[in-house]
Amino acid sequence: KNEVEQSPQNLTAQEGEFITINCSYSVGISALHWLQQHPGGGIVSLFMLSSGKKKHGRLIATINIQEKHSSLHITASHPRDSAVYICALISSGSARQLTFGSGTQLTVLP
Amino acid sequence: GAGVSQSPSNKVTEKGKDVELRCDPISGHTALYWYRQRLGQGLEFLIYFQGNSAPDKSGLPSDRFSAERTGESVSTLTIQRTQQEDSAVYLCASSLVTAGNTIYFGEGSWLTVV
Numbered sequence: 001k002n003e004v005e006q007s008p009q010n011l012t013a014q015e016g017e018f019i020t021i022n023c024s025y026s027v028g029i030s031a032l033h034w035l036q037q038h039p040g041g042g043i044v045s046l047f048m049l050s051s052g053k054k055k056h057g058r059l060i061a062t063i064n065i066q067e068k069h070s071s072l073h074i075t076a077s078h079p080r081d082s083a084v085y086i087c088a089l090i091s092s093g094s095a096r097q098l099t100f101g102s103g104t105q106l107t108v109l110p
Numbered sequence: 111g112a113g114v115s116q117s118p119s120n121k122v123t124e125k126g127k128d129v130e131l132r133c134d135p136i137s138g139h140t141a142l143y144w145y146r147q148r149l150g151q152g153l154e155f156l157i158y159f160q161g162n163s164a165p166d167k168s169g170l171p172s173d174r175f176s177a178e179r180t181g182e183s184v185s186t187l188t189i190q191r192t193q194q195e196d197s198a199v200y201l202c203a204s205s206l207v208t209a210g211n212t213i214y215f216g217e218g219s220w221l222t223v224v
Binding site: 033042043044045048086098100101102103 | 152155201215217218
């Protein structure tokens, strides 16, 4: 079993829809990142979470440490949100490397 | 610089040749990471540098891969005797201290081995 599981793998939505991407993990963590990778390959860090909830514009990220689960929400989705969203975690006691989920390919149709 | 800078952005090389990829992290970032992403696949950890500590090389796929970092500045990833399976985008990232801080990625170096 992978340490990090993302769902769904692919998601197609209509513009304006509320989107949720989920990330579950099986190890203790010190923090979790949500990353966005655009078709050209560039990666942007959206959030770094160790507890609770963070909001930036139309993006909201939540994490439940007890349940080992995090979600990324996009409100009022737009075609420019189309990208691969990746959760990546830092295991407790190891700040040395990120463990990546397999990513969620999001396509938002106009 | 303002962001993580990588060069070259694209490299086409013949099988068997050596290549060097360069990463210039954000000034003051002590942690530097190299990742690889093959076409259609996820990100793979290669190597991690943290200040003057011994690097974590546990992700390097073979002894043809090596990386160096001078102090807390530029890093180079060297691939010797390149093979076609080395074709990938090589991404560098840096963070202030550890991965518990926000991580900033470069645009990547696209390597094609023909």
